[in-house]
Amino acid sequence: MLVLVLSVLVLLVVGGCVCVFWAARGDAPRWARGVAKATLLAGELARSADRGSRSQRSDGDD
Template identity: 75%
Template sequence: MLLLILSVLVLLVIGGCVCVFWAARGDAPRWARGVARATLLGSELARSTSRSSRAPQSGSDD
C-alpha cells in the first residue's frame, strides 16, 4: 500500500514538472498553466519549510 502511495506521489511530481516545462514554452492550455502554478507554489512552500527547519535555534548548548 505504501508503495502505491509513493508511486502516485512520484507520478504527480513528474506530471507537475512536465506542466511547468510546457507552460514555460508558452503553448500550454489553461489547465496546464494552473497545474504549473500549483507545482511552483508547492515547491516554494517546501523550500521555505526546509529553510525554517534548518535555522539555528535560539539558546546555547554550552
C-alpha cells in the first residue's frame, strides 16, 4: 500500500515538472499552466518550510 502511495506521489511530481517545462515554453494549454503554477507554489512552500526548520535547529554556533 505504501509503495502505491509513493508511486502516485512520484507520478504527480513528474507530471508537475513536465507542466512547468511545457508552460515555460509558452505553448501550454490553460490547465497545464494552472498545474505548473500549483507545482511552483508547492515548491516554494516546501522551501520556506525547510528554511523554518533550519532556523529552529541552529544553536547559534555559526
